[in-house]
Amino acid sequence: MKIAMVTDHLLSGGKERRMVELMKVLSKNPKYEFTVVLLEGKDDSSIAYRDILYCPVRFVYLGQYNRRQLIWQFYSLCKKEKFDLIHLWAALVYGYILAPTHYMLKTPIISSSITSARKQGGNKFRINKFTYNFYDKVLSNSKQAFVINEVPEDKAICIYNGFNPERLQIKTTPEEIRKRYGIKTSFIVSMAGEYSKRKDYPLFVNAANRVLQANPDVTFIAMGSGDSVPYEALVEKEFKDRIKFVGRVTDVESVYNASDVVVLATMVEGVSNAIMEGMSLGKPIVSTYGPYVGTAEIVEDNRSGFLVKYHDVEAFADRIIRLLNDDLLRKEMGERGCRIVKDKFNIKQMVDGFAMVYDNYDM
Missing domain, CATH: 3.40.50.2000 (Glycogen Phosphorylase B;)
Structure with a gap:
């Protein structure tokens, strides 16, 4: 044929x-x-x-x-x-x-x-x-x-x-990731997505600012191509060292592997490869959902992660804080997400x- x-x-x-x-x-x-x-x-x-x-x-x-x-x-x-x-x-x-x-x-x-x-x-x-x-x-x-x-x-x-599990070949250890980006905090929250209006980076940054006010022991990493300057301007001055826009990354899976929570703030999405990759590595997910986003087809709310409405900074930050404060919840949600990808995707x-x-x- x-x-x-x-x-x-x-x-x-x-x-x-x-x-x-x-x-x-x-x-x-x-x-x-x-x-x-x-x-x-x-x-x-x-x-x-x-x-x-x-x-x-x-x-x-x-x-x-x-x-x-x-x-x-x-x-x-x-x-x-x-x-x-x-x-x-x-x-x-x-x-x-x-x-x-x-x-x-x-x-x-x-x-x-x-x-x-x-x-x-x-x-x-x-x-x-x-x-x-x-x-x-x-x-x-x-x-x-x-x-x-x-x-x-x-x-x-x-x-x-x-999802091809061959993509999970971790090239860089968590220690090397921490050294690469100068991370000294206990926790890492990461997101991968182009720096554009299709992704909701204002939500990501404003939620990160709120999380850091409650728990300063966290570093947020935003990976993507495009112009990050408008979004970096939203970072509160005292958190410049803990909300990092690192540009395009070729070993996203290594950053996810070093992370405690994987997030996706977006206004337009199908079934996200980025979310799938994070789930495959056993990471709990916090993501937006809505009429133009298909994340509810992969993330089971309150089971493998949390789904939050567009632009809801308070709820997005709250779910991240809840995960960072509960080691068992992170583990259980991560394991559930990993099973979903293996069985369904x-x-x-x-x-x-x-x-x-x-x-x-x-x-």
Whole structure:
């Protein structure tokens, strides 16, 4: 079965990691023949997850073409290769580039473009929603994402992220993490997420300020790419040494391993890879929830962690304090979370889910 995996790039990101983890397994199955088509990549510098370069997968780079040219280039590729299925991972809007191929060659398309419970506003949402007409199925890793994005029920298939335990290879010891960031406190609370408006860093900082007023023996670490300056300005002067924005970190799992609590303050999210990683390491979770966040699908409130409404600084801080004050509660919630990931979000269930979808199109 010949499958075109179409994406914009394979730089860092949850969707990109998910695609790579899937292909690392399925590309070994002689039943499937994969071609990865990078619509914005010109060479393998657009691939951050280098493991995929060692898989039996063909790569086609179309980054030198504009969007109009891409329509013809992609059609020509598909006509030549005679793919049985096109699997879109890039943004929904790329459906317009794939549509002529879909209709002229009768090649089915499935989409994994929706990865968060975030709804685009106004015309952008209507433009994206219209692309559902081009897809046989719309896949996501969050049921809440289907509701928010108004995906037709007969097209929606939820396949949860599969966590690969190989990612838990701890490269740096807790002692080395403490030394790296100059941590002298007894407790560490960490969060990973881009420094952007999609994450609720004002909540993270204001809650950290409140926690430190009650318990100064804590260091908060915020890992991510982007501009952290607006959020650092919210840190109270006396806590500058205990609320640290450390930028992009390549060994997030090592920081989580050294932490006592893992948090995620966000306003837009599907099923978070960051939360999944923290739970796999046996860490209790404190996270926001709401109509645009799918964290309730992985975190069991009051069992594997705590869920707090958007912008509720007092509640977010209270849950962190409660965990820091109770060693047994941290241990029990962490163990429960670890079991949830192993049972519900293992790599096998994800791979089997995609394989089942693919096999429905096997001629």
